[in-house]
Amino acid sequence: MIRQVSDIMDKNFLTIQALDCVSVIRNLATENKLEYFPVYEDNSIIGVVTYKELIIAHPNRIAADAMTTDFVCIKAYMPVWEVKDLFEQQKVNCCVVVDNNLVVGIVTPLVLKIELGKHIDLLTGLYKNDYLFFNAGELLKSQNDISVVFIDIDNFGIIDKEYGHIFGDKVLKEIALTLNAAIPKKTFLCRFGGDEFVLLVPFKAEVAKKVTENLLSVIAAKAFSNGLKITVSAGISGGKRSNRRITDIYSTVSNLINIASLACTEAKKSDNSLCIKLGEESDIA
Amino acid sequence: MATENGTRKANIIMRLSEFEMPPMQDVLIVGKRAPIGPDAAKRMVDVVSPEQYKIIKIDHPMIEAVVIRKILLNILEEEKLLEVIMEEGGKIANDYSIIKAQINITLEVSKSLSYD
Numbered sequence: 001m002i003r004q005v006s007d008i009m010d011k012n013f014l015t016i017q018a019l020d021c022v023s024v025i026r027n028l029a030t031e032n033k034l035e036y037f038p039v040y041e042d043n044s045i046i047g048v049v050t051y052k053e054l055i056i057a058h059p060n061r062i063a064a065d066a067m068t069t070d071f072v073c074i075k076a077y078m079p080v081w082e083v084k085d086l087f088e089q090q091k092v093n094c095c096v097v098v099d100n101n102l103v104v105g106i107v108t109p110l111v112l113k114i115e116l117g118k119h120i121d122l123l124t125g126l127y128k129n130d131y132l133f134f135n136a137g138e139l140l141k142s143q144n145d146i147s148v149v150f151i152d153i154d155n156f157g158i159i160d161k162e163y164g165h166i167f168g169d170k171v172l173k174e175i176a177l178t179l180n181a182a183i184p185k186k187t188f189l190c191r192f193g194g195d196e197f198v199l200l201v202p203f204k205a206e207v208a209k210k211v212t213e214n215l216l217s218v219i220a221a222k223a224f225s226n227g228l229k230i231t232v233s234a235g236i237s238g239g240k241r242s243n244r245r246i247t248d249i250y251s252t253v254s255n256l257i258n259i260a261s262l263a264c265t266e267a268k269k270s271d272n273s274l275c276i277k278l279g280e281e282s283d284i285a
Numbered sequence: 286m287a288t289e290n291g292t293r294k295a296n297i298i299m300r301l302s303e304f305e306m307p308p309m310q311d312v313l314i315v316g317k318r319a320p321i322g323p324d325a326a327k328r329m330v331d332v333v334s335p336e337q338y339k340i341i342k343i344d345h346p347m348i349e350a351v352v353i354r355k356i357l358l359n360i361l362e363e364e365k366l367l368e369v370i371m372e373e374g375g376k377i378a379n380d381y382s383i384i385k386a387q388i389n390i391t392l393e394v395s396k397s398l399s400y401d
Contacts, residue, residue: 019328058320058381065322 002134002250005083006076008115009097009105015040016049022066023059025049038096038103039067045103047071048094073098076105080115081134083107121191123169124176129257132190132200136256137249139202147208147239148253149199150260151179151215154231154268156195163226174224175232182218184211198257205239205276212236212274235263236276307334312386313352314374319383323350326383341367347380360390 014034016025018041025037035051047067057066070093072086083095087109097105119128139146153159153175160168172195179197183189188200199215201208212234219232237259267275309330315323323340330338330352341351341363351370358366370386378384 018324056318057322058318060320061322062325062328064324064328 002130002137003080003115004076005074005078005080005095005097005105005107008080008111009076009107010036010111011105013038013103013106015103016063017041018046018062018064020063021059022049022054022057022061022063025063025066026054026059029054036094036106036108037063038106039063043101045073045096045098045101048096048106050093068093071096074107075099079134080112081131083112084116087112124173124191126176126180126189126191126197129190129192129198132188132198133250133253135188136200136253139200140249140252144202145204145239146256147201147203147205148237148256148260149201149208149212149215150192150235150237150257150264151197151199151212151232152234152261152264152268153195154233159228159230163228167225170225171228171230174222175219175230178219178222179215182215187211192257196261198260201239203239205236208236208239209274209276216274233264233267234274235260235265235267236274237263307337307354309338309352310385311354311357311388312370312374314348314370314378314382314384314386315350315352316347316378316380316382317349318380319349320381321383323352326352343367343371345371345375348375348378357388357390360392 012032012034013036014028014032016028016037016039018039020039028034028037029051037049038045039047039049041064046064047069048071049063049067053066053068070091072090072092072095074083074086074095074097076097076099086092086095094109095107096103097107119130120126121128136146136148153171156168156171159171172191176191176197179199180189183199186202190198190200192198199211201211216232216234219230222230224230238256263275307330309326313323313326315321315326321329323342327338327340337355338352339355339358341353343350348371351367351374353366353370366388370388374384374386
């Protein structure tokens with residue numbers, strides 16, 4: 001399931017008033033081991049005093065003169081991926097989680113970094129599938145077409161057996177890098193598991209087919225370590241959106257990935273390295 | 286006052302003058318590490334002279350902001366006035382200082398009218 005702000009937010013904080021003195025806040029920070037202090041005035045949040053401001057500011061200053069206003073208020077049910085975009089796009093210092101105008105938590109860049117680290121595949125550096133589910137959900141919510149491309153390395157088991165698992169890992173890394181460099185903008189690539197990758201394409205199946213054909217040829221043309229020639233097979237699903245309102249995004253996307261993986265298996269069995277399954281209206285986006 | 290070994294004397298000097306309204310002059314140049322920040326300065330004068338001052342944040346290595354009397358901005362454009370304040374004030378201000386400045390603006394107008 002896609003993680004939300006409520007799963008990661010720091011609940012260890014103290015709210016202060018705009019006229020509170022920096023020296024008093026410093027004492028609070030030391031005594032309670034706190035680093036973030038949302039600042040209230042007239043029942044509104046007007047800023048945040050962080051540990052950094054406490055170090056820089058003169059102890060005589062009031063909170064209103066020491067606080068940063070580079071923050072945004074967010075809701076506890078916001079997906080963590082949206083918070084990632086906020087930090088990247090708005091250059092904020094922290095996010096204050098509010099419920100009925102009351103601060104219920106803080107999300108700092110460090111907290112987010114720790115969380116995102118759990119969703120990054122250590123070997124390839126690609127995101128794991130949670131990232132793909134989130135982006136697919138966002139696209140479906142905004143009435144976009146989506147296609148899912150399931151990519152599997154041909155005969156990877158044999159590579160592992162003949163050259164060893166360390167070499168196999170090296171190949172996985174190289175494939176991930178090659179795919180990542182070759183995918184078009186607005187598409188999302190993740191490592192699904194083992195030697196499988198999934199690409200989310202926010203377009204119809206015809207576009208996804210062109211994108212996939214290009215990826216297959218890029219991989220086929222590349223000389224991997226030891227001069228090894230490696231090929232991949234792919235299956236495509238979706239890309240044929242019905243007008244039906246999607247109520248369960250998670251099961252819709254799961255279904256699309258499943259259809260694409262079966263199409264990929266079919267492609268491996270056939271002479272073609274690519275198989276497209278548009279699926280039924282009822283089970284595709 | 287008499288003590289065992291001699292005498293101690295206290296002299297009191299008292300200077301009386303009228304309370305300045307507003308208590309701050311026309312401009313305050315606030316350093317980045319000054320003990321009173323621009324918001325505190327504005328709140329202070331707002332209590333006795335509400336709505337008369339404006340905080341202008343400055344992009345400067347040492348100066349954080351200029352708190353300025355709004356009426357001056359009716360006479361001269363903010364940008365031009367700030368240029369003058371920063372040119373002179375910037376030379377003497379540092380991170381920790383709060384400099385107050387008095388500014389008198391005189392407008393000289395000369396017009397020619399034609400008449401029959």
